[in-house]
Amino acid sequence: MPRNPDATRARIMKAATDEFATYGIAGARMDRVAERAASSKERIYTYFGNKEQLFDAVFRNYVEESLAEVDFDAHDLPAYAGRMFDHFADDPERLRLSTWYRLERAGATPLQTLIDTNDLRVRRIAAAQDDGSVPSHFSAVQLLALIQALSTSWATMNPEFSALAAPISRRKRRRTVVEAVARVVGVTADTPSGAE
Template sequence: MARDTAVTRQKLLAAARQEFAALGVAGARVDRIAELAGVNKERVYGHFGSKEGLFASTVSAAMDELTEQVGKPGDDIAAWVGSVYDFHRERPELLRLLLWEALSCGGSELPGEERRADGYALKVDALAGRLGVEPGPGAAVVLLSLIGLAAWPNAVPQLARLIIGSRLDAEDSAEVIRSAVVDLASGLVKGIRSTGAPE
């Protein structure tokens, strides 16, 4: 019985990721999610309480997948940034979910915010240790900037296409962007190691 419950929950999360990434919280429909998952609509409410609860759980599961696949910054920070880029290129749903979350939640506190903030704090600490700087606000800004470098081209692929697309085909463009992202991250890391993190 517990296994069936876990399987149903996973099916719902997979279907919800697809629906929410495409349509956001307001546009997503619980009946479509249930149909995609092959379960009764009431299962959504039984597992997650509401559509908003399902959305929060979907984002959380996608973030956990990123953490599991990419981990914390290691010795080669630029390679880690490349891995973040690759993750988002191969699985653009997480960035779409985060953009929908930003639109629907604005500046208000997110469900599970403390848990997510704790996860980022671990990454800030790991990055600071690798850079040889204090794990304070400066290191946090560096982490945010490195994630931005890796994520932004995949969050707004239309900009990448408009800016670079006329010069290269899509596959070559992705490789050029990835290479530039890793090189920029490497230069940023070298600069911080020689001068320290921003205050």
Template sequence: MKDGQATRRRLLDAAAAEFAAYGIAGARVDRIAATAKANKAQLYAYFGDKDRLFDTVFQEHAGDLVNAVPMTARDLPGYAVGIYDACLAKPDLVRLATWARLERRPAGDLVTTMAEETGQKLSAIADAQRDGHIDPALAPADVLAMVSMMALTWSPASLFYAATPADPETDHQRRREALAEMVRRGFCPADPHGVATVSGTATPPRPTIP
């Protein structure tokens, strides 16, 4: 890798860590440059300003965010658990996305450059609905949104409890099992007796809420 390319790469990596920790407003270009063993003049030459640097970083990681877990529409519980584990492995992706939502796109789609990938997920959900694996009464986009947010319950964006790899494995396993069960109950078709089924297996009847 040429010196210029190596410097640009170091700046992007340092900026990703800085933005994940502090957001756009709190990030400091002098810290980014120092971490990258570069100078602010080089940062500005490559990226223009801090806002455009954030956009470049987020764009680079958008694919990692959208494709962190392969879509398995016929196994939504497994897909949700995969997102839980991805949040443990790459918490900075969630933090970057949270800052992007707060400081860049407060409404509408968060990632606007991955329409093809999102469309493939929605098509997979629609196919699974036709095959009886997912409740067909729900819009595929709503299924994807709700399953994803359920999987983020313990992520760095959590308003309740943010899990880390340092948590006891028994806690992680309890959360994985609870998440899988709730996704199974919430999105799998129910037979006339109220028993949710997934690929021939059954879960307890859904509770009746007064």
């Protein structure tokens, strides 16, 4: 049977995504990735380099998929926050990858994709502030930080608080995020019923 390098890389990426989301970089084991991908550790190293480079490839892929899935609209930041909430609620693995990235790659070479994404979003918010669509009582950087934190707030609680918040439905959690961001930017939240 002829080898298909693209299919092998895709299997490795899927297996590595699952492994890193569950165990982080330090806890991930390349032999488990190889087994799940029906490949070998040697092939993984050939395609991706070491474990940290494989994680960076996984995280870069995650960021690019997220950018394609979650439209950023500086003129409707509450709706964007709702879409971000959905993005993480639909697949908690995404937030786990982000958490491991922050914890274990803080001193590594920054990913250009993230630099470019953050820069673009800050510039779009600043432009919306300049045209009066978004208030400027917070800087564009402050607003982006608040929106990102509010969008992931329900998913980042400690287990004890999660238990306390368990009776609150996903719909109400999403609505809370959208309304909170609306208040931060001084607009009225308008969440389509289908998105709740």
